[in-house]
Amino acid sequence: MNAKNWLRKAMLPVTAGSLLLWLDAQAQAGKTGAPLPLDTAVxxxxxxxxxxxxxxxxxxxxxxxxxxxxxxxxxxxxxxxxxxxxxxxxxxxxxxxxxxxxxxxxxxxxxxxxxxxxxxxxxxxxxxxxxxxxxxxxxxxxxxxxxxxxxxxxxxxxxxxxxxxxxxxxxxxxxxxxxxxxxxxxxxxxxxxxxxxxxxxxxxxxxxxxxxxxxxxxxxxxxxxxxxxxxxxxxxxxxxxxxxxxxxxxxxxGNLANPKPEKPRVNYTIPLTGKNQFLAITDAEMTATTAEISIKLPGVQLRSEGDYRNAVMQQLLNQMLGHRFNEVGKQASPPFLSGGAGVQDFLNQLQLFAVNVSVDKGGLQKGISAAWREIERAKRFGFTETELQRAKQDYLGGMAAAWREKSKTNSEQYVKEYMQYFLHDIAAPGIDKEYQMTKELLPVITVADINALMQGLVKDTDRDIILKAPDSERGSLPAEATVTGWLQAVQQESLEAYKDAAVTKPLLAAEPVTGKIVSVRQLPEVGVTEYTLSNGVKVALKPTAFQKDEIGFAGFAAGGTSLYSDADYQSASGAAGIVSLSGVGEYSNTDLGKLLAGKQLTVSPFISERGQGINGRATPEDLETALQLVYLYSTAPRKDEALFQNLIARTQAGLANRSNDPNSVFGDTIAAVMGNYNIRRTGPTPEKLTQVNLERALAIYKELFADASGFTYLFVGNIDTAAIKPLLEKYLGGLPATYKQAAAKDLGIPIPKGVIEKNVYKGQEDKATVQLFFSGDYTWNETTNSELLALSKVLGIRLLERLREEEGGVYSPSAKVSMNKYPQAGYVFSVAFGCAPANADKLIASVQDELKKLREAGPAQVNLDKYKAEARTAITSSLQNNGFWMSYLSSQYQNQEPLTTVLAQQQLLDKMTVQSLQQAAAKYLTEKNFIRLVLLPEAAK
CATH class of the missing domain: 3.30.830.10 (Metalloenzyme, LuxS/M16 peptidase-like)
Structure with missing residues (x-):
């Protein structure tokens, strides 16, 4: 695994750090060392x-x-x-x-x-x-x-x-x-x-x-x-x-020849001028006000062990600074909607140390000052030993997981490493060497090392300040001298060092009352074992060897927001997000992050329209901790008033300029039309946000997770069956059950029948976005499902040929189909593409012509053959993928369909003919229920 690629993957969305000071010191000392050798396996x-x-x-x-x-x-x-x-x-x-x-x-x-x-x-x-x-x-x-x-x-x-x-x-x-x-x-x-x-x-x-x-x-x-x-x-x-x-x-x-004479391949650069630059720009379609302060730094190589140490130090600093920004962003009245800082690659030659914030209207001074304050605090006082230890745990945990998974590394990952090695001379010594270096380096990197590195981050030259905002704020944007004054004022402030609160409480305040496995059912055709626990929870295990260090899981039960009135809908739909943000049990969101340092796991509750549950993944080593979190999210959701107010404030500000964005307006229109303008289908608004009530959201969440007897949990991955049984009995078997399993309600929100045509006029650019929908009711069965999928694929092949290759009117047309069994069986075909507004009607007519050909003659045999070849390849690949099995098993359980359906996919494919697809197209691809939606520029009105 290439070090720099792994670092990029591991980096938080907002990062911080600079190798400049360290590189200078190492270069002077002559300690960067010889270049790392290329992995001998290639x-x-x-x-x-x-x-x-x-x-x-x-x-x-x-x-x-x-x-x-x-x-x-x-x-x-x-x-x-x-x-x-x-x-x-x-x-x-x-x-x-x-x-x-x-x-x-x-x-x-x-x-x-x-x-x-x-x-x-x-x-x-x-x-x-x-x-x-x-x-x-x-x-x-x-x-x-x-x-x-x-x-x-x-x-x-x-x-x-x-x-x-x-x-x-x-x-x-x-x-x-x-x-x-x-x-x-x-x-x-x-x-x-x-x-x-x-x-x-x-x-x-x-x-x-x-x-x-x-x-x-x-x-x-x-x-x-x-x-x-x-x-x-x-x-x-x-x-x-x-x-x-x-x-x-x-x-x-070997027979390829270089041209004579050979044109020199110049390696162009972006020269550092030593100058500072400022730019304030607005746009009518901009939805947020943002500021970015970017300091250009010389590019950092990654070729030797010394370079690798530099990269590790940078990532440790990145993680610590990123966590500090996250904490600031979680205040009840956050100074910015989002913010962060970090070193990021900028083309081949340079890096940027960039500080960025997104703010509410009129909040630039508050947001920029708050972000710069954290930079100044880190520069002035450095980081703490406990922060560094957690960062090391996270870094080592990620690297250890990659090392354990080395025999299952996807080929694409290796390709990316060797591509960077060839293009940019970035070392690719292999995961064994990198893991060894990581274990040797982490113990000897000190807080003093990181603090010294932080001192070289901020310089007063080669700095760009760029402000972006909606046109409505053009007259209120500050001048360069004003923003520079804000930064200088922060640097003169009397600041306190960051205080890192210790986390010492156990994750579980009390142990669950362990349940028992009361029945076992084997499904050898698909390699699944089902357990029923004493509290009614059903568990399905599918052990695989596709990844050595991965176990995915998903728990679900029927119900969801369908059980609640329109008046409660906003609270119900936001409840899982509110709980996720608040933490669980005795742990706040921030403290939970500290406790889980070094662990490789994710656990996330969800509430959808027809169900609720918890999704996650973990390494085998961290599975018990993940199950403890499942237990806590089910039994001990936490209320955090400050974070709730934070969420509402940030969401409210994010909605303020939503109507500026043509894509958001068009997306909301699509959802509203397809949902018959039901309040649950229309887009988000500030008015809807006021309907979210913390107490009601928490009460709804508790109600939906109160009855474990209605839940099914799936586990897919490197499962030790003997080791997982006591964990299932303890953490899932210990969940409370009322045995009052609720069924999801049919809300009666079908896709509208008939022909609907609507143009949306929004935006300045000379471009159109077309969305076409063909829908209907049908009887759910796998033969029809496979035919509908095939129709979408052969239609997609033909649209690519006609709209792109023959007519040159689009770049990437798409044709998709979705089917649902509940609450009423139905299907929706969708065709989407972007084009010139002047060509929209002509291209839509071309789509309709291709649909007519499918109804009358079926697909061309060559296109059916192409689809079958693609599908056979996809089936083979899918069966070796944990993600596929998780998605498939989840769908089968929730739709109450046999788990063995996947075994018949090849046979269904083999039976498919031009005639059978023609008959399916004649039945399902009609324009009886046809919705045509087009986004056009305002000038086209």
Whole structure:
């Protein structure tokens, strides 16, 4: 596991830290050490032409392999006439190569079960372009062709002029999708943050003028210059013969040639100017007022053991500072709606120490000052020993979990490590080496070390202050001198050192009265064992070996908000969130976090419309603690008036400008129309928020969790059956039961019948968002369910072909279906896409035409074959996944369906024909119940 990748994954959403001071000290002392070696489990090499490869055998998942082609060529290398062509060429690589002309490549892979967009994909950034291809590894012909596809992508894209013309519309639609307030504001502040360097002028999406009119020969020049072997690498990880793959790579890729003369590959940078910058910007569609103070720092390498120590220290500091910001944010009247600070990567060359807050209207001074106060407090007084010990526990716990799981590491994780190694020279020594270094380093890192590192965080140069707000606040935004004055005032304040309250109480104030297992039922077909406990709780265990260090669980019972009146609805729907925020038993939310330091677990109660329950996961080692929390969330929910007021205040402020955002307005409209404008389906409002009552919410929560006899708990993962039984008897068997199991009520909120058409006019950009719904009642059964799913997939394939490839009117259309058995069996087909407003009616007509073809003739046989290939691959992969089993078993239990249904999926797939799907389409894909909703810009009114 790559250290920096793990650090990024482990980081809290808001972090803090700086390696600058430490790196300077280590460099002076000459202690950074020799570079860490690459993990010996990966076979790597460099061909005579400079092409590199990384190959690793890995069996998670079994009989699968992932191939990545990584090119050190992105938008930063474009000339003015090529702006956007790096990304455009990425698209063109799927539209014709030497061995797979035109659309043959995508067509061949879809027939092989590879999904376009989900599996088969690529991305372009400033400095790289990356292509990905996952394949079954037990099909030798397909694997051989997969390597050939990678070789074609490396240097044999045809870049046909006709195909370029066809793809222009698709690229422009992709660009259109990203337009909006965030994009408009980004275009203003990124040049500032990038110090007006070349990066500011080379956004990967490019310029519309180039996308529309760029000449084919200019595309080919970029491809000729930069798609060359000495800037490329192939990464292959999966259930393969490494020697055989290496031989094929040498044979295929050794023939690639570098251009002559060779254009120098410049490594562009963002120079540090030593200047401070300020920008205040507003937008009509902005929904919040935010401030970010960013201090640019030199980029930090991660190549040696000394660098690794630096990274560990940074993460420890990040965690501690993040926890302090969380505590400030939990005050009854928080100074900011959200806030945090931390070092974050900024492209390849720089890091940012960024302090950010989101505030209520008129709250900039209070929010910025509060955030800066925590930075100043940490800088002035440092951190405490107890804070550091908890941070170490968390860090070691995460690393230990990764080490225990090393034999089940997903191939994609290894690919990401080797990709960073190739692109950015980030060390990838392997999890054994990293875990060893972590265990050696943590005991010798002291509070003094962290405090010294904190001293180098804040400097008075290379600082950007960026304020963003709705247009309504344009006249009240402060000037640079004002904000700088706030920061200076905080630095002059008389502050107190942070006091870290000790946590000494046991998690459980009293032990549960242990129950007993009273009956056992075996379901060997699906590997499930059912227990019934003496209090009526049903438990289903499915032991698996897919992950060594993971047990997921879910408990649920019928009822939910359906049992309560509209007057109580807001309190009922918010009750689980209120309890989660408040803590449990004797522990506040903050203290609970301290107590659980180092443990790898999550436990979360929920209340939905038709049920309530608790979801979670834990390592086998921490499962008992997780079950103790399940017991406490069920029996000892905690009331915290201050945190409740905090939640209401933050939510209220967040709703104030919700109507500015076109997507929120459109989403609320969809929910309201589909829910017949029932009060439970319409969007959130400040008025609804006033209906949430803490006492009533807590009372409802207690009522819903009072009767354990109605609950079913599922456990999936690395389960020791003998070890888990006493835990189940104690913590689940000890739950109180009243034996008054409630059934969820039918609220009578069906999707409306008939034809409904509604346009929503909101937003400035010239773009439309289309949502189409086709619904109806039906008899729930697995044959029909499988046919409905198949119809959504073949429709999706056809819409991609027609709306994107043939008409060039959309980027990524989607077709989905959802089915529910309760309260009344029904289905909903949905089709969604973004497009130019002028094209909306035409594209909707195209969708309706494709539906008509399905009703009259069924899908094309080739598209049905593509779906079957994809579904067979998905079924095989799903059966090796804990998440699938948890979701499937939960659905089967709640719908009161047999657990063995999954065993018939292949047979149902085999029986499916064009004729059977035509009949299903004629019955279910009608426009009798058709809802057409379109979001259009205000100018289109």
């Amino acid at each position: 076979r790597t090499g460099r061909l005579a032409n400079g092409f590199r490869y990384f190959i690793r055998h890995n069996t998670t998942p079994e009989k699968r392999v992932v191939l990545y082609l990584v090119c050190k060529a992105g938008s930063i290398l474009e000339t003015e006439e090529q702006r956007g062509m790096a990304h455009f060429i990425e698209h063109m690589s799927f539209n014709g190569t030497t061995h797979f002309p035109k659309n043959a490549l995508v067509d061949y892979l879809q027939k092989s079960g590879v999904r376009f967009g989900a599996d088969l994909n690529a991305h372009t950034s400033f400095d790289e372009t990356v292509y990905q291809l996952p394949l079954p590894s037990d099909n030798k012909t397909l694997l051989q062709n997969g390597l050939q596809i990678m070789c074609d992508w490396a240097q044999e894209a045809t870049l046909d002029a006709t195909e370029i013309e066809k793809e222009r519309g698709v690229i422009l639609e992709e660009a259109r999708l990203n337009k909006g307030a965030q994009n408009r504001m980004r275009d203003q502040f990124l040049p500032v943050m990038m110090n007006h360097s070349r990066y500011a002028e080379r956004m990967p999406i490019g310029k519309d003028s180039v996308l529309k009119y760029g000449k084919p020969e200019t595309f080919r020049q970029f491809y000729h210059d930069w798609y060359r072997p000495n800037l490329q690498a192939l990464i292959v990880v999966g259930d393969v013969d490494v020697k055989q793959i290496e031989a094929e790579v040498k044979k295929l890729f």
